[in-house]
Amino acid sequence: MSTKDFIKKSVLNTFTQYDAPKLALALLTALALGILIYLVYRQFYTGVVYSRSFAVTLVGMCVLTCMVTLAISTNVVISLGMVGALSIVRFRTAVKDPLDLLYLFWSITTGITAGAGMYALGLVTAVVMIGMILFFYHWQAKGRVYIAVIHYLGTDAEDDIVRAFGRCKFVVKSxxxxxxxxxxxxxxxxxxxxxxxxxxxxxxxxxxDVTLIQYNGEYHG
Structure with missing residues (x-):
C-alpha cells in the first residue's frame, strides 16, 4: 500500500471508527477525576490567595487532554496535525507555587490515561496521590509564616521586642x-x-505600630 493510499484510508476511517459509548465513557471519567483533583486542590491549598480559576483549569485540562488523546489514538493524520498545532502554542503564565505543577501534571496525566482507556490506572493514581498529599499535609509542621514590620523608638525596646515573640521561631530580615x-x-x-x-x-x-503580613513561604530558621 502506498503512502497516499494509507493516508486516504486513514482519513476515511476517521468517520467510521468512532465508538460513541467509548468516547463518552472516557470523557465522563476524565471529568469525574478532574473534579476530584479540583476538590483535593481546594481542600489542601496552603497558599495565601486561593485561585478558583486555576482550580477550574485543572478540570478543563483533564477533559481536554483526554479529548486530545482520543483524537490522536484514532487517526494517524489527526495525530500529525495535532502535533504540529500544539507545537506552536506558547504558555506565558508563571506558576507561583511549585506545588501547583504537581496538580497540573496530575490533571494532564489523568486525562491521558482516561483517553487511553486505562481507567483503573487513573483511579489507582488518584488514590496514591491523595494518600501522599494527606501524609505530607499532616506530617509537616502546622502553622503559618508571617512578616512582622515593627516601628519603634530608641534602642532599649529591641530586647523587649525579641522577648515578646516568646516561643515563636523568628528571623530578623532587615x-x-x-x-x-x-x-x-x-x-x-x-x-x-x-x-x-x-x-x-x-x-x-x-x-x-506593628504590621503583620502573611505570605506563602517556607520557614528556614
Missing amino acids: KTMRKDSTEMAVEVFSKDPNLEFTDRLRAVNGVQ
Missing part, C-alpha cells in the same frame, strides 16, 4: 534606622491562630 526611629522586618513562624505575640509586641514601650 532593620532600617532613621535617627531615633527604627523599622524592623521579622519573619515569624507561628502555630497560634490567635497571634498572641502581636499583643505582647504592641505592649512594649517604644513600639509605635
